[in-house]
Amino acid sequence: MVKRGNTVRLIGQFYDWDDNPADPDSVTLIIYDNKRVKIDEVVPLKIEVGKYFYDYVAEKEGSYYYEFKGVIGETPSLNRATFSVHFY
Numbered sequence: 001m002v003k004r005g006n007t008v009r010l011i012g013q014f015y016d017w018d019d020n021p022a023d024p025d026s027v028t029l030i031i032y033d034n035k036r037v038k039i040d041e042v043v044p045l046k047i048e049v050g051k052y053f054y055d056y057v058a059e060k061e062g063s064y065y066y067e068f069k070g071v072i073g074e075t076p077s078l079n080r081a082t083f084s085v086h087f088y
Contacts, residue, residue: 001083001084001085001086002058002083002084002085002086003085003086003087003088004058004059004060004061004085004086004087005057005058005059006057006058007055007056007057008055008056008057008058008083009053009054009055009056010029010031010044010053010054010055010056010066010068010081010083011047011051011052011053012027012029012044012051012052012053012067012068012079013050013051013052013079014027014050014051014052014068014070014072014077014079015050016072016073017073020050021048021049021050021051022049022050022072023046023049023050023070024070024071024072024077025070025071025072026070026071027043027044027046027052027068027069027070028041028042028043028044028068028069028070029041029042029043029044029052029054029066029067029068029069030066030067030069031056031064031065031066032064032065032066032067033060033062033063033064033065034062034063034064034065036065040056042054044068052068058083058085060085061085061086061087062084062085063082063083063084063085064082064083064084064085065080065081065082066080066081066082066083067079067080067081068080
C-alpha cells in the first residue's frame with residue numbers, strides 16, 4: 001500500500017530458461033489503472049543483470065497494475081504485479 005503522492009519503486013526481474021538472471025532486449029514498463037487502461041509507458045533503469053526498476057508517483061487513489069516487458073532469446077518475457085494507493 002502506498003500513500004497518495006508518495007513514491008513507489010517498481011521492480012521487475014527477468015530470467016532465462018535455466019532460471020539465471022538475464023537482460024532482455026528493449027525493456028519497457030507499462031502502468032495501468034484499475035480498469036487496466038494504460039496510463040504510462042516508460043523505459044526502466046537497470047539495477048543489475050536481469051533486474052530493473054522505476055520510481056513512480058501515483059497521484060490518484062486506487063489499484064494500479066504494472067508490467068515489465070522484454071524479449072529474451074526471441075521469446076517474450078513479462079513480469080506483472082499490482083499496488084494500491086490510499087490517502088492515509
